Ligand SMILES: Nc1ncnc2c1ncn2[C@@H]1O[C@H](COP(=O)(O)OP(=O)(O)O)[C@@H](O)[C@H]1O
């Protein structure tokens with residue numbers, strides 16, 4: 252549905268986007284992750300034909316941003332990062348304006364506005380002047396604007412920015428519900444949000460893609476992936492840690508609690524791609540060491556994020 | 563172009579939503595009639611025509627039109643709504659044209675509201691209505707040229723004050739080039755053909771005929787070309803400033 256090919260954007264001497272290529276298919280929710288200034292917004296502005304790239308191109312639904320920008324925009328609903336809207340209009344007037352420019356009139360326009368007002372929970376404020384709304388509502392007004400034409404593609408730049416936890420949850424639910432029939436790219440720097448709604452994530456840093464995969468795959472890149480956390484009933488003998496380190500597939504043992512050479516809890520890291528849980532538990536059984544807690548780590552996206560973005 | 567109407571409608575609504583529109587119309591009426599009554603001695607001149615009324619328009623528009631147009635694109639840029647407007651499925655040309663047309667219509671309305679001047683002229687005598695209509699059309703055309711310049715300068719910045727000053731300067735030059743005092747000096751400095759050429763670029767020169775009721779195609783073409791060229795420049799600025 253969206254194909255980005257060798258996209259670059261250079262501002263003066265800043266490479267805001269540096270040779271990015273990827274595809275997003277229908278039904279996918281792609282999380283676009285990266286620290287501030289990574290190039291997320293710039294990439295989105297190029298896809299929506301707001302700014303042209305320095306080189307490379309983008310196709311949306313088979314239409315190219317250079318040869319058919321209007322055709323591209325017709326298919327996209329876009330929520331810019333600052334969620335702008337015309338402050339002197341009421342919510343309904345604003346949505347009506349967007350609907351009319353998108354070619355809907357009369358009953359069809361009314362029906363669409365009604366449906367979107369409901370979906371984005373704007374019913375209570377629909378006759379209010381946008382200028383008088385709180386940040387959370389204004390964010391939703393701009394989101395509603397992006398949905399009026401039921402677009403096959405949604406580009407959402409930090410859609411939950413400035414929302415309170417309830418509103419964040421609601422927004423994620425709406426996105427999740429729509430995800431089946433649409434292609435969605437959403438940028439965020441909230442990792443839990445990515446894990447909650449995205450089937451796939453791309454991490455970019457300084458304009459380059461540094462990781463691409465499902466949240467699980469990303470987590471698996473972490474050194475915590477398949478690590479085993481142990482909590483013992485009594486302090487371990489120093490020899491135990493040495494023995495554990497010698498087990499097949501174990502990379503490192505790190506104390507977590509208690510004395511440094513006789514900890515009561517520690518973490519055993521696996522070598523890349525190795526599963527060590529079985530090995531560790533049968534060893535402990537053999538040695539008759541009584542364990543209070545065993546916990547298998549799946550990996551931590553935040554740690555991977557810091558690792559690949561060099562933060 | 564079918565997308566233009568909703569934008570024009572929205573813009574017009576925007577004018578009348580804010581008190582600024584009413585203040586503007588008030589100032590427009592007071593200044594246009596005030597200058598012809600007091601500076602032009604409209605009433606005592608006992609002339610049943612609007613020539614004096616139109617005479618001051620090039621000077622008044624210097625302030626009035628940048629005041630209307632300065633926010634056209636500067637405001638979109640400042641509030642970020644430009645990102646919404648220009649990612650709708652419309653071309654930049656449509657966007658520029660629509661916003662311009664709305665502002666021009668608003669100017670046209672302000673101009674129509676000066677109709678008491680026509681009534682007064684009719685009271686004073688028996689004015690030639692063809693001449694009056696030509697004057698109005700000329701003034702409206704000239705307003706379009708001022709406005710196109712303002713729309714262009716407004717696309718250069720997100721600061722309305724800078725936008726105002728820029729368009730004021732450009733329009734001032736175009737008015738001055740045809741100002742009697744200056745043209746006499748020009749003839750002394752330059753060869754006549756060059757002095758003529760320079761004055762040909764002036765608003766005043768091209769408005770002089772129209773305000774007296776003389777329709778010369780060259781004058782109409784002059785104002786129309788300024789509108790086209792400035793709006794085209796406006797489109798280029800929008801497209802290029804986003805490309806940087
Ligand atoms: N209009 C611009 N002019 C110059 N530099 C810009 C412009 N827009 C963005 N940048 C730079 O490009 C880089 C990427 O910005 P952006 O795409 O907004 O990052 P993100 O959305 O990931 O936080 C940043 O270094 C930013 O300063």
Ligand SMILES: [Mg+2]
Nearest residue numbers: 291292293332
């Ligand atoms: Mg951003």
